[in-house]
Amino acid sequence: MAGPVLEMRSISKSFPGVKALSDVNLTVASGEVHAVCGENGAGKSTLMKVLSGVHPHGTYGGEILFQGQPVAFKDIRSSEQHGIVIIHQELALIPYLSIAENIFLGNEPARAGFISWNTTLRQAKALLARVGLPENPQTRIADIGVGKQQLVEIAKALAKQVKLLILDEPTAALNDEDSRKLLDLILELKAQGVACIIISHKLNEIARVADSVTILRDGRTVETLAVGADGISEDRIIRGMVGRDLEHRYPERTPDIGEVALAVEDWTVHHPIDLHRKVVDGVSVNVRRGEIVGMAGLMGAGRTELAMSVFGRSYGRCTGGRVLLDGREIRTRTVSEAIGHGIAYVTEDRKHLGLNLSEDISRNISLSALGKVSRRGWVSEHEETRVAERFRRSMNIKTPSVFVETGKLSGGNQQKVVLSKWIFSEPEVLILDEPTRGIDVGAKAEIYTVIADLAAQGKAVLVISSELPELLGMCDRIYTMADGRITGEVDRADATQESLMRLMTVSAATDNEQV
Structure with a gap:
């Protein structure tokens, strides 16, 4: 395999009260699919935000080399200019614009200050063919499914002459067939010389497409494994991620059914x-x-x-x-x-329907049963905090305080807050x-x-x-x-x-x- 297209050396990043990354190292070879694994809160998304310029140079420690040269990205646009494109788990598409408009948004083919729609549609059609999506470029994003939207995001990345594609949980919302098509496309891009970083909790998918796996735990690099050479198994990856064996992933139980x-x-x-x-x-x-x-x-x-x-x-x-x-x-x-x-219902869409992301953990947990923390129509903040602290301990919600904004938690910890909210209602x-x-x-x-x-x-x-x-x-x-x-x-x-x-x-x- 060719030399490294990316080297991230001793990357450290802190937020108030939390050290998210501590001396993390990541090396990705040219034309490689490199998986990054770790528990929620291990630092995966933070590391990718450092790489893509979401967290600009100067807000973190360490250095980044891309194609052998030191780089200092001040924002997302500067990383994209080097050919680094990130596709987040929550897709960044505008539903009421067409596929073509989304692909070239902010990167429109233009002449003399005017968008060339003929060029836009022609190039969009070629990019869609490249990702295997036989849709009319003038179709609205709102009129296609999530699996096809993922392919539009990749076409959008290809329009930016991508050299390193970062995919954050790309199959989380996809069915098995759409997941298979997306993984096949990742392998096709690899064959075309595009390096990929894939963040995924689906270890079977990692085994299928990845050449190497870097495991993070508690904001640190645990190890990097070569898929073909190191005898990687799901159990080994899990042990690296959580620091222990999960011999029984599902708890043993003897049901007492009434x-x-x-x-x-x-x-x-x-x-x-x-x-x-x-x-x-x-x-x-x-x-x-x-x-x-x-x-x-x-x-x-x-x-x-x-x-x-x-x-x-x-x-x-x-x-x-x-x-x-x-x-x-x-x-x-x-x-x-x-x-x-x-009756309680824990929605599949925790970010939009399950939580108020701008509110703190304490307020979210009490939302389903405010009457239990209220007196004479007034919410007791002391009681609300006491309840939230109890669930923080019992549910092992990883946070320094119940007053942390819920949107800043990792996905797994957000899910624990949703469960806490409904358990508090005593359904x-x-x-x-x-x-x-x-x-x-x-x-x-x-x-x-x-x-x-x-x-x-x-x-x-x-x-x-x-x-x-x-x-x-x-x-x-x-x-x-x-x-x-x-x-x-x-x-x-x-x-x-x-x-x-x-x-x-x-x-x-x-x-x-x-x-």
Whole structure:
């Protein structure tokens, strides 16, 4: 392999009360795919922000060499001028502009001060072909899926003559098929001489595309491993990330399953705009006390729509069905009604729907049950702080203070705040939608333990997840959905990834199948 395209030497970076990076070293060879692994809060994103100029030169210690020359980036534009482009987990596209406009935003082909639209469309079409996206360049971003939006981001990077592409959790929001296409594209770019840094918690994807892996822990470099030479296994990477073996990623439990706590019967929901379209079609499910029930399905199967519509009619228009709690029919027409009946919903979109990122940890945790920290209509800040401190310790939220702005936490710690918020409301039924999406293996293990503890307390837990090993490792029963309908119900002892995938791909025209 060719010499290094990038060398980051002894990089250190501090924030008030936190040392995010301490003497971190990273070397990336030309034409290499280099993975960076670590728990949430290990310093991965901070390191990439240093490299891409988000944290400008002078705000960190150490030096950066790019193509053998020292560089000092003052902002993102200066790093892009050298051919370094970062694609963040939250895509930076404008939904109501076209694909072509997004690709060349801030980099428009122009003559005499006027944009050349013919050139823009022609070059956009060529870039889309290069990333394997056969879309019309004039299509709006809002009209294509997340997987295609990722490819537009890469086309945008190629338009900037990228030499080093940084991808932060590129497949976190993608289904298996879109993930496979994106990983194939990364390998194609590698063959074309583009070096890539990929940050990912999906160790199977790292094993597939990476040439080298650098592991960070607590803001320091643990080691760099060559994928082909060092006999890398998932267990070895995990040990480097968390400092210990995770022999049992899923907690051992002997379920004590009681009576049905939540039953949803013949539930039907129509799309909020296209009222003729059923997104949930006659679904019936139930969860018993002390039981963890899984919900599997491909993207668009209707799992999230089912959960949101049950939780206070938060999605679509419900046209039929009943919700029963402990055998008694209840009304869940609003979120307040659902909470009042002891139902909690941990959304898959923690940044937009689960948290107020501009508020501190203390305020976020109390939001679902303000009455418990209020007196005569006034919130007791002392009580709010006391509650938040209790959850900070019990949930192992890594922060120097509960007064830290929630948006400054890592993804795993944000997820712990969301869980704390709903546990504080003392629900009887918890619906967890992708509870471990975008977080590392260490934080996942902690959250699995929390889920198991809740079930042991007699709570009824419904887990929606796109990770089949997670469902197989945690759940007592698993429902499958496709095209808005339940296509199967499988006991844990009988479930395999293959049997679940078969049920998840049953056509809507096929009669419901029970296994």
